[in-house]
Amino acid sequence: MRPALLLALLLLPLYAQAQSDVDGHWEGAFIHEGAAQRTAFAFTTQGDTLAGRWWMPEWNTAGLLREVRFHDDTLRFTRPHGEAALWLDRTTGELIGVSVEEGEPTLGLHLKRTLRPARPPVREENVTFSNGPVTLEGTLLLPDRPGPHPAFVTLHGRGPSERGWLYDVALKAAERGVAALIYDKRGSGASTGDLDAATMADLASDAFEALAVLASHPAIDTEQIGLYGSSAGGWLASYVAARSPHPIAFVATTVGPAESVYDQQLHVTEYWMRWSGTTFTEEEYAAAEAQMRRVMDLAYTGEGLEAIREANETIRDLRWAEYVVLPDSLDDPEVSWYRRHRYDPAEDLRRLAVPVLALYGGRDFIVPPEENVPKLRRYLAEAANDDVTIRVYPEADHGMWLAGQTRTISDGPDRYYQFGRYTPYVTDFIEWLIDTVEVAE
Incomplete structure (x- = not known):
């Protein structure tokens, strides 16, 4: 056996042991100017490599880490918002270090190993459905308990979009008793079709087929099927609700337009x-x-x-x-x-008589609430719809994001850092949802 190969084989158990020193679930916070932003990480040794995931509970986001490596008690990795380097304190078993993102302040990062949180059981089913020559691939997230369950179909915004963008919304709903069908938009992910040639009617007919999947599923309450649309998906929600072969029980939108x-x-x-x-x-x-x-x-x-x-x-x-x-x-x-996509939702909204939730960002120049909220209120009033909830998050942009900044408080600290974060729009949607539908016990 070659000496180099023999040395590699001898060192492999030591390498794996070193990797396992950080395996597990870690929780803690990013820290800057006295402020903390909760976060969580999970690391797993897979063969001779180290893999990782991250969560920001208050952002309702998660993702995979890249270039994860652990050597000489130093853990390094790259995440979408920057690079991090942490030192393993073997006395306390804690990870302490910094995260750096170009154009942003350097953040402290302090993590402690904890038990992985117990999650309500959710069952996932891969689904395939067709609309003429177009094949659409999706995932149905179901509460893993007796039903039937209320459910909703998610509707994407403009441009290519895969089901993963709305996975966390669907998961949080399913954990609380409401099923959700997320699917790759036509021409995106595993779905076929030409998005660049699709009309509003084409995308609506895709949604009709998704609704049919829910309506035919034995675990779904067919009288409690609704829609959740984001951005241009808000137009699609009003279009679909007015024309769906299957009755729509509720409509929720995030930064969805009410004007043409x-x-x-x-x-x-x-x-x-x-x-x-x-x-x-x-x-x-x-x-x-x-x-x-x-x-x-x-x-x-x-x-x-x-x-x-x-x-x-x-x-x-x-x-x-x-x-x-x-x-x-x-x-x-x-x-x-x-x-x-020539469309004016006015007439469709004037006929929308089911519960409606509409969430907007106060600094959204793409769907400015100053223009859309008054129209939405007027159209739904003409529909005699009094089950309407509209919320505007001040300073939030079209992505419902609030930029990080240093703030001051009267009668408080001289200054503190407000981390960039999403508004609680997902939490507000889920709470509205479980108050609107009847969840199976």
């Missing part, structure tokens, strides 16, 4: 400019709006392309150019999307 696609695009430009930090004149706002009206009219009528091309030559050099669309053909991706 046409008006929403005008407001994206206006609010993006207003919150950009640049002071624009009223003439500049008016000119930017005029450009977006030309673009939307082009998408809907197919006319005016030459006039837009001429205007683009001047607009490109103006300081508000980045806030508008400057198409040079009818095949421009933005123009194509507007054309395929």
Whole structure:
């Protein structure tokens, strides 16, 4: 046997033993300027490598760690928000170190090994369903106890999106007695189809098939099936609820628009400019709006392309150019999307008489609550719907994210660091959900 190979075999048990020193479930906090943000990690030795996962309970997010390695009592890994290096204190058995993210303050990180939290049992079933030539792949998360259970289908926002984006929402619901079907949007993940050619009606018919999966499942209460839509999925929720072959029992949306696609695009430009930090004149706002009206009219009528091309030559050099669309053909991706998703939810919302939850971010320039909340209230009032809950989270953006910043409190510490975090929108949705449906005991 070669000496190098023999040495490697002799060292392998020692390496595995070293890795196992950090195996297990760890809980603790990121620390900065006296403030703490709870977090949890889990490390597992898999052969001769170390794997890891992380959780931020208050963010309702989790993920895999990359480049996890442990050597000389130092644990290093990379997560989506930066890199971390921790030292194993063998006296206390604790991990202490720092996490660094470009452009953000260096954070202390202190972890202690604990028992893995017990979780209510949830059963997962992989599901495959079809809509014509399109095959959709998803996961049904079910409470692992006798039913039948209320349930909902999740509806993605604009662009490609896989089921994993909404897994934590579905898991939290299933742990509390409400089943959820999450699926890869057509053309995303394991689902087939061409998303770039899909219309609002196409995406709605995908959702109809997902609802049919729930309605035919023996563990689902067919009278308690609803919808949860995020961003453009809010448009889809109102569209589907008004046309579904299966009755919809409730609708919940996160940053879902209540205005038309046409008006929403005008407001994206206006609010993006207003919150950009640049002071624009009223003439500049008016000119930017005029450009977006030309673009939307082009998408809907197919006319005016030459006039837009001429205007683009001047607009490109103006300081508000980045806030508008400057198409040079009818095949421009933005123009194509507007054309395929021409929709105004007003009439559908005027007929929506089931319980509704709508959550918004106060600093969301994509779906500004100033424009959408009054319309939603008016349309649902016209539907004589008095089971409506609307909540706006001040300072939250379109992703329901609150940026980290240093704050001061009167009669308190001189300053403290407020960690960047998500609003409690997932918690609020789950609490509303279990108050709205009847969960099987």
